[in-house]
Structure formats: C-alpha cells, structure tokens
Amino acid sequence: MTVSSFLNHEFVARLEQMGKMITDYEGERVVIAHHNDADGICSAAILSKLCEILGHRVELICIEKVHPAIVEVIHGRHEGCAVIYTDLAGLAADMIERVNAGRCKVMIIDHHPAKAIESRDVTVFDPELFGISGDTFVSASTLNYLLSACISEEMQRYAYLAVIGSVGDYHDRSGGVLGFDRFVLDEAINLGQARIKIERFKERYFIDFFDEFADIVAERLTALGVVAYEAMGYRKGVKACLEGFDEKTIDEVERLEKVRDEKFEKAILMLRNGGLNIEKYCQWFHLGDSFSPMGVKAVGEFCQKIKDMVFVKEDRYILGFQNCPKDIPDLGEFKWNVVKLSGRVPIPLERKILNNEAPGLDVLIPAASEAVGGIADATHRIAAATLVDMGKEEEFIKVFEEKVESFRH
Numbered sequence: 001m002t003v004s005s006f007l008n009h010e011f012v013a014r015l016e017q018m019g020k021m022i023t024d025y026e027g028e029r030v031v032i033a034h035h036n037d038a039d040g041i042c043s044a045a046i047l048s049k050l051c052e053i054l055g056h057r058v059e060l061i062c063i064e065k066v067h068p069a070i071v072e073v074i075h076g077r078h079e080g081c082a083v084i085y086t087d088l089a090g091l092a093a094d095m096i097e098r099v100n101a102g103r104c105k106v107m108i109i110d111h112h113p114a115k116a117i118e119s120r121d122v123t124v125f126d127p128e129l130f131g132i133s134g135d136t137f138v139s140a141s142t143l144n145y146l147l148s149a150c151i152s153e154e155m156q157r158y159a160y161l162a163v164i165g166s167v168g169d170y171h172d173r174s175g176g177v178l179g180f181d182r183f184v185l186d187e188a189i190n191l192g193q194a195r196i197k198i199e200r201f202k203e204r205y206f207i208d209f210f211d212e213f214a215d216i217v218a219e220r221l222t223a224l225g226v227v228a229y230e231a232m233g234y235r236k237g238v239k240a241c242l243e244g245f246d247e248k249t250i251d252e253v254e255r256l257e258k259v260r261d262e263k264f265e266k267a268i269l270m271l272r273n274g275g276l277n278i279e280k281y282c283q284w285f286h287l288g289d290s291f292s293p294m295g296v297k298a299v300g301e302f303c304q305k306i307k308d309m310v311f312v313k314e315d316r317y318i319l320g321f322q323n324c325p326k327d328i329p330d331l332g333e334f335k336w337n338v339v340k341l342s343g344r345v346p347i348p349l350e351r352k353i354l355n356n357e358a359p360g361l362d363v364l365i366p367a368a369s370e371a372v373g374g375i376a377d378a379t380h381r382i383a384a385a386t387l388v389d390m391g392k393e394e395e396f397i398k399v400f401e402e403k404v405e406s407f408r409h
C-alpha cells in the first residue's frame with residue numbers, strides 16, 4: 001500500500017502517526033465507541049480486527065450521538081483505557097476533553113466536519129482538518145482501513161469493508177467513489193475482493209466476500225444498526241462484516257426493513273394530516289416516541305425519504321424531532337430528556353444553498369443548537385443533526401428562523 005501517491009503529505013504523515021499511537025498503546029483495553037450506520041459498523045469491524053492483531057483487548061460500544069452524559073459513563077467505566085470514537089465526535093473534542101478530565105487516552109477518528117484541539121489526552125484525526133472533504137473523499141471506514149493497513153499487512157484482507165462504508169455514506173453519489181475511497185477500492189480490486197459493474201450513470205461494487213453488491217450490504221448493515229438499535233442489531237452487523245451473513249440474519253434484515261417502511265408510512269400520513277408545521281423558512285414535525293424501538297438515526301433517514309415529496313414545501317428547510325430513548329443498549333439507562341433533531345432540504349433549496357444564496361444547515365443548526373444549549377455534531381450543508389433538551393424544540397425553531405432571517409439582511 002502506497003498512500004504516498006497522494007500529495008497530501010501532512011495528512012499521510014498524520015495517518016501513520018495515528019497508526020503508531022494505536023500500536024504503541026500498552027494499557028489493558030481499547031474501547032471503541034462507534035456510530036450505528038454502515039460506515040460506523042464497518043469502522044468498528046476494522047478497528048476491532050486491528051486491535052485483535054495487535055493483542056489489545058477490545059470493547060465495542062455503539063452510540064448514535066455523542067453527549068456529555070454518554071461520554072461520562074464511558075470514561076467513568078473505563079478509566080485508564082484508550083477510547084477511540086469513530087464515525088462521530090469530530091466536533092466534540094472540547095466537550096470530550098472536559099468530561100474526560102484526564103481519565104482516558106482518547107482518539108477521535110472521524111470524517112465529519114471537525115474542530116482541532118490542543119490536548120495531552122485527546123487527539124482528533126479527521127481529513128477535514130487537512131482541507132480534505134470527508135464527505136466526498138474519505139469515509140470513516142476508509143480512514144480506519146488506511147491507518148490499519150499502514151500498521152499490519154494482514155489488515156489488507158479487509159479492504160472490502162472500506163468500500164462498503166464509503167458506499168453506505170453515499171460517497172458514490174457522483175457516479176463512483178473518489179479520492180482515498182477510490183484508492184482503497186482500487187486496492188480491494190487488486191486484491192481480488194471487489195469488482196466494478198457500471199449500470200447506466202453509476203458504478204456498483206460487487207464484493208466477493210459477501211457475494212453481493214456493496215450498496216445492498218450497506219443497506220443491511222444500516223437496517224441492523226438503526227432499525228434494530230435497541231435490540232443491538234449492530235453486533236450482528238459487526239459479526240457479518242468479518243464472517244459474512246447467515247440466512248437468519250438476512251431474514252431478520254427483511255423483517256426490519258418492513259418494520260421501518262410501515263413506521264415511515266404512518267409518519268407520512270401524520271404529516272399529510274396536519275402534522276407538518278409550516279414556518280416562514282422551515283417546516284417541522286415531532287415524531288415523539290412513534291419510531292421506537294428504532295434508533296434516532298431513523299428521523300434523519302425519514303427526512304431524507306420525504307424531502308422531495310409533494311406535500312413538502314420546496315423552498316423551506318425540513319426539521320424533524322425524535323425523542324432519544326432512555327436506554328442506550330451498551331451503556332444502560334440514562335436519566336435524560338433529550339430530543340434528536342435532523343435537518344434536510346428539498347432539491348430547489350439545496351441548489352440555492354450550494355450556490356450560496358441561502359445559508360446551509362452546517363451554519364444554521366450549530367447556531368440554533370448553541371442558543372438552546374444543544375450539541376451539534378455531524379453537520380453538512382444539506383444534512384445535519386443535533387441533540388437538544390426536551391421542551392426546547394419550539395425555542396430551537398424560533399432561533400433557527402431568526403438565523404435564516406439575519407442571513408437575508
């Protein structure tokens with residue numbers, strides 16, 4: 001593997017440095033806190049394999065968002081260990097540093113917009129900090145694969161997982177994967193793990209290990225991680241990444257997809273029957289607990305699904321709230337009242353945002369969140385999410401409207 005064919009020397013140097021940090025770790029256990037979608041699940045599989053090869057004991061914790069209460073429990077329970085956050089937390093380094101208070105050695109390996117930190121205990125590794133779009137060229141799985149393959153040649157067996165993670169995050173949206181994602185795809189092809197099929201305007205990647213296309217595998221993993229979040233479906237996902245899918249798991253995925261589609265249909269009906277609140281600049285709704293037991297990533301997927309439907313106003317931001325469950329399967333009960341908010345935009349508004357004629361969600365959501373004491377993470381221009389305290393929803397909408405208004409004047 002020669003990542004050195006890229007001229008992003010600083011990024012490559014950092015990649016090797018992060019790899020070394022994991023290799024040199026001598027503590028008793030590595031805790032991997034990962035996201036619950038396909039990219040997060042593939043990332044967890046890659047990192048846990050790497051740790052196994054290095055002889056580290058591993059504990060996986062699947063979380064949907066970072067929040068001080070969650071960080072507190074993880075670091076309290078695993079004092080003295082290394083904690084790796086992956087496919088999330090790029091923006092949360094300051095908060096994690098504060099909550100950690102020197103207890104753990106923390107590595108954040110993310111590809112969402114990030115904030116750097118000067119700290120002895122917390123290190124952020126994110127392509128965004130090197131002027132490389134993590135939303136276009138590097139999935140979290142690619143990032144984890146690259147640093148793993150730098151350390152151990154054995155890890156090249158898992159190049160296919162990076163391809164699935166990249167496709168899971170729609171990095172093939174322009175017709176095929178690009179940049180570092182492409183580099184790893186080429187590697188997977190050279191190693192006999194993947195093949196390309198061109199279908200009209202788009203490439204699809206066939207993964208021999210699964211005897212299936214990457215997009216289909218990614219959908220299965222996301223269903224396991226999101227729809228079956230409370231039932232710890234992500235564990236079956238990580239297992240499938242390394243051992244393949246058995247019949248039973250494939251049947252379960254089918255059942256889960258049915259559950260999700262039914263809940264989505266019901267929610268669409270609710271929106272069409274007056275459940276959608278129309279403001280001057282945004283349109284919003286509250287799902288309450290109606291998506292339970294699906295994870296809160298579901299509201300984001302739901303917004304994505306409805307964003308161009310006929311009952312949606314095409315010139316307004318779409319904001320959806322879903323109550324966070326009190327139970328985080330790997331961590332236990334939380335005494336909190338928190339709501340997840342997801343934002344998306346219809347295509348005509350998306351065009352305006354990309355032309356800088358309207359403010360993006362990457363600006364509006366963190367600004368409105370901060371005003372109500374919430375925590376935004378994983379924000380992009382046309383898709384973003386945050387957590388706010390229950391009861392703050394209307395205040396959030398009010399500030400959101402003000403922020404759009406102030407952009408226009």
Ligand SMILES: [Mn+2]
Nearest residue numbers: 039087140169
């Ligand atoms: Mn990702």
